[in-house]
Amino acid sequence: MHPNPAFRKETEDRNIAFARERAFGALAVNAADGPLLSHIPFVLSEDAKTVELHLVRSNPILRLLEEPLDAVIAVVGGDSYVSPDWYEVDDQVPTWNYVAVHLRGKLRKLPQSDLHDVLNRLSASMEARLLPKKPWTSEKMDQEIYEKMQRQIVPALMDVVSIDGTWKLSQNKPDKVRIRAAKEVQINNMGSETKLLSELMKDVES
Numbered sequence: 001m002h003p004n005p006a007f008r009k010e011t012e013d014r015n016i017a018f019a020r021e022r023a024f025g026a027l028a029v030n031a032a033d034g035p036l037l038s039h040i041p042f043v044l045s046e047d048a049k050t051v052e053l054h055l056v057r058s059n060p061i062l063r064l065l066e067e068p069l070d071a072v073i074a075v076v077g078g079d080s081y082v083s084p085d086w087y088e089v090d091d092q093v094p095t096w097n098y099v100a101v102h103l104r105g106k107l108r109k110l111p112q113s114d115l116h117d118v119l120n121r122l123s124a125s126m127e128a129r130l131l132p133k134k135p136w137t138s139e140k141m142d143q144e145i146y147e148k149m150q151r152q153i154v155p156a157l158m159d160v161v162s163i164d165g166t167w168k169l170s171q172n173k174p175d176k177v178r179i180r181a182a183k184e185v186q187i188n189n190m191g192s193e194t195k196l197l198s199e200l201m202k203d204v205e206s
Contacts, residue, residue, distance in 0.1 A: 001102060002166040015165035018077065019101045020044045023125065025075035027053070029061055029107065036061050042073065043122050044103070044160075051103060051158040052118050062109065062154055071107035071158055076100045078197030082170065086184035087177045097185070097197060101165040103158070110155040118155040169197075169204045178204070 001008060019025070027038045038061055042053040051073060055062050061069075079098035110118065120138060127135035138146055170178040182201035185194050 001100075001164045002168055004168075004172070006171045007166050007168040008164070009171075010165050010167050012163055015101045015163050016044070016048045018099065018165065019073075019075045019103060019163070020048075022075045022077065022101075025073040025103070027061070027071060027073050027107075029064060029069050029071045031060070031064060036064075040073070041122060041126075043118075043125050048163065049160055051105070051160060052121060052155070053158070054115065054118060054122075054153045054155050057152055057154055061107075062156075065107065065109040065156065068106040068108040068159075071105060073103040073158065074100060075103065078191065078193035078195075078200065080185045080188075080191030080194045080197050082181055082185065083188075083190075086181040087173060088180055089177055095168075095170075096191075097168050097170060097201065098191075099165070099167050099169075099197070099200065101163065103160055104162045104164075105158045105160040107156060107158045110157050112154065115150055115153065115155040119150070167200070167204070169201045171204055178202075 023043065024039070024041050027040050029036050038055060038059055040053045040055070042051045044051055077099035079096060082095045082097050084092035084094055116138070123136060123138070127133070127137075170181055173181070179202055182198045185191075185201065186198035188194075191197065
């Protein structure tokens with residue numbers, strides 16, 4: 001997380017909402033030979049106390065999960081390079097604006113018998129966003145094929161102990177200066193999801 005408190009003023013509710021909406025992040029754990037990362041979709045529970053996910057059976061993180069393991073899931077949103085010229089004031093330096101929320105906790109492997117329900121909750125949460133499309137369900141598949149595919153993945157759960165967010169949106173600049181930069185962020189497309197980032201920069205409370 002960015003150390004500047006100006007970028008860490010968002011409420012826990014907004015950090016939770018952001019992570020739940022994104023529902024995808026980088027899972028990181030420490031291993032003897034260095035950090036391990038895996039990019040995962042997930043479901044954050046209603047009370048934000050647990051994260052359900054699944055890992056491919058060959059994932060090296062699974063080899064470490066004989067016991068619960070400290071873990072973090074980094075969830076990122078729009079980001080962009082910000083040129084000093086875009087502020088239209090003197091003595092500025094280049095920077096990068098972004099939104100990121102970190103979910104920290106204890107990761108543990110779940111019984112294989114839990115996998116069906118974990119997968120159903122994940123697909124249901126995604127399919128609900130596609131309404132009025134009729135939701136896909138696992139019942140649409142040949143069950144023998146589905147069960148064979150399930151043998152390749154393992155369910156896991158992270159008990160969340162903390163949620164932190166960085167919303168680096170030029171809050172440390174005067175409103176007019178920040179708005180000028182926000183417009184250039186959207187026009188120049190020097191990152192990812194720059195339209196979203198631009199709107200967040202315009203709406204932020206400095």
